[in-house]
Amino acid sequence: MSEKKRIYLQPVPVRIWHWINAFGIITLILTGAQIRFPESVTIFPSYKSAIEVHNVAGLTVAISFSFWFFYYKMVRNTLDKLYIPDEEDLKHGLLRQLLYYCFWYFLGKPSPYHATPDHKFNPMQKSAYLAVMFVLMPLVGLTGILLLNVTPLRVLILMWGGIKIIVALHFLLACSLLAFLCTHVYLATLGKTPLAYIKPMVTGWEDVEEHEEKEPEAPATRPAYRPVRHYPEYAQMQQQEQRNNG
Amino acid sequence: MSLTLIACVCLLATGQSGAWGFSYGDQAERNEACLACHGDAREMAAGSFINRKQFTQTTHSIIGCQACHGAVMPSHPDGGKVPRAECRDCHLEVNEEYAAGLHAAKTGCSGCHNPHVVESPKEISGQEINQICSACHNALEMTAKHGEWLPQSELHLRMLPCITCHTGSKEYFISMYIVKSKDGSRFGKQEVAGYDELKRLAAGREIVSLIDTNRDNYVSLEELRIFNRTQKSLRLHGMMTPGTVSHKFEILDNRRNCTFCHTSGSAAMQTSFIAMPEENGTFKRVAVEKGAVLDALYGTPDFYMMGSTKSTRLNGIGLAIICGGLIMPVGHGFLRFLTRKNRKGKEHQS
Numbered sequence: 266m267s268e269k270k271r272i273y274l275q276p277v278p279v280r281i282w283h284w285i286n287a288f289g290i291i292t293l294i295l296t297g298a299q300i301r302f303p304e305s306v307t308i309f310p311s312y313k314s315a316i317e318v319h320n321v322a323g324l325t326v327a328i329s330f331s332f333w334f335f336y337y338k339m340v341r342n343t344l345d346k347l348y349i350p351d352e353e354d355l356k357h358g359l360l361r362q363l364l365y366y367c368f369w370y371f372l373g374k375p376s377p378y379h380a381t382p383d384h385k386f387n388p389m390q391k392s393a394y395l396a397v398m399f400v401l402m403p404l405v406g407l408t409g410i411l412l413l414n415v416t417p418l419r420v421l422i423l424m425w426g427g428i429k430i431i432v433a434l435h436f437l438l439a440c441s442l443l444a445f446l447c448t449h450v451y452l453a454t455l456g457k458t459p460l461a462y463i464k465p466m467v468t469g470w471e472d473v474e475e476h477e478e479k480e481p482e483a484p485a486t487r488p489a490y491r492p493v494r495h496y497p498e499y500a501q502m503q504q505q506e507q508r509n510n511g
Numbered sequence: 512m513s514l515t516l517i518a519c520v521c522l523l524a525t526g527q528s529g530a531w532g533f534s535y536g537d538q539a540e541r542n543e544a545c546l547a548c549h550g551d552a553r554e555m556a557a558g559s560f561i562n563r564k565q566f567t568q569t570t571h572s573i574i575g576c577q578a579c580h581g582a583v584m585p586s587h588p589d590g591g592k593v594p595r596a597e598c599r600d601c602h603l604e605v606n607e608e609y610a611a612g613l614h615a616a617k618t619g620c621s622g623c624h625n626p627h628v629v630e631s632p633k634e635i636s637g638q639e640i641n642q643i644c645s646a647c648h649n650a651l652e653m654t655a656k657h658g659e660w661l662p663q664s665e666l667h668l669r670m671l672p673c674i675t676c677h678t679g680s681k682e683y684f685i686s687m688y689i690v691k692s693k694d695g696s697r698f699g700k701q702e703v704a705g706y707d708e709l710k711r712l713a714a715g716r717e718i719v720s721l722i723d724t725n726r727d728n729y730v731s732l733e734e735l736r737i738f739n740r741t742q743k744s745l746r747l748h749g750m751m752t753p754g755t756v757s758h759k760f761e762i763l764d765n766r767r768n769c770t771f772c773h774t775s776g777s778a779a780m781q782t783s784f785i786a787m788p789e790e791n792g793t794f795k796r797v798a799v800e801k802g803a804v805l806d807a808l809y810g811t812p813d814f815y816m817m818g819s820t821k822s823t824r825l826n827g828i829g830l831a832i833i834c835g836g837l838i839m840p841v842g843h844g845f846l847r848f849l850t851r852k853n854r855k856g857k858e859h860q861s
Binding site: 304316415420441443446 | 662669698768770773807809810811822830834837840846850854
């Protein structure tokens, strides 16, 4: 038997940041495409307007990124816990999640991981976000700032090897972000309904299904994910919990 | 060639030297009679001094001093005014073209061209072309004025000859020139490298060998890459320069459309030269392999024009990365669709 429960997963600052980021990055991709391929992409009325919108969107995303970092690192102090995979994630979690996406999902099995406010991301999400938020985003932002200020930041550009290297990095990083965006949007539709994972990023609340045999509070030794019945760890955890209770 | 010039050449050819007031030998010697005094910077005022090295490289030196200053009296220098020919006597078409432009009301030919130093854009570095303009147009003022509509105006004005936008010139190419940091460090303020400096760095060899290592008077892409990877203090800057210059100065609306320059497929991006300084103060043009500025990284690491010099190889890598990101939505999505029945009941429970 199971009952429905709601958890407050995405606080207001995170939701605001997420959607600013989302619209900003989509704008950057569209304008960036016109800037690089003006002969075939003409979304904006002029090349200059595409550059101006690209610059504004880039600065907005860079500022928004800084707020995101400040919020998670300084205000919530959960940045490391949320984004850096732990030992269990690396040993078992990544493989388990990969198997789920590639195999168990198609058989109709539930995800081995359920998000909680303190553990929002599954091991694969953690790894992907770690690369995106700590490598791709800072680098694409930094190279963008250099390209926006070629004359004043001339020395920094020379230190990187020249403007063409900066441009190449900026372009390839942007392509990587677009590739991530495609996967990110698709995976966001893998909930019980296509909008189940998207809804919390709008309302903040996620509907979760509580199983009667599951402990509401996880012991400290329990891994971040919440195993469900068809996974081998489930029986071990049940025994451990019975011993603790007994 | 105008009638005056033909007359001058005919007079020289028939040896009617008395018409000039001097008894000249061959043309170089005739010029030397003038340069003996006018080529000495210590004796002459700045306005009358003629740089011998530069003048002897010009077409004007071939026709000789007297072609323009024919009626100099034998008593010269006697304080009297020295006659000078009008540029239009020979350059009538250019003169008419110039007269139709914005500059005509401001200055004449000599406002931009010293007739004793004239060079074509192919023979000087692009940066030097702008130095002519900045004699009247204050650089800071121009940067601020262009900045009202032109993004990164300081960069544009520094890396683009004014005549590229302000004349209806044709047949653009990329003119590259060597710059060197003032203090010799890698990141110091850069200026056009002079002949003496490059000669010293070339250790006695021809300075072109700094880039053109096999000295075939042609710089291949590989030679360009090696130069850019190995040189610490020398770098190559580039400018989109017109080959056929119009003298009608104007403000052209189509130059305000960024895609005039920032569009790929332009023939201008296929042709490039390196302006190598010569001992006489001029520049020698060395051809560069076709399409070198389109190389991904080390062909011209300091020359990039958005939209124009993008590398097709990088575009391919970028496309491969994006396709990698589509594997999940397309591949997984397809399998998801095929196996939708396995999840149907469970989805309805939620």
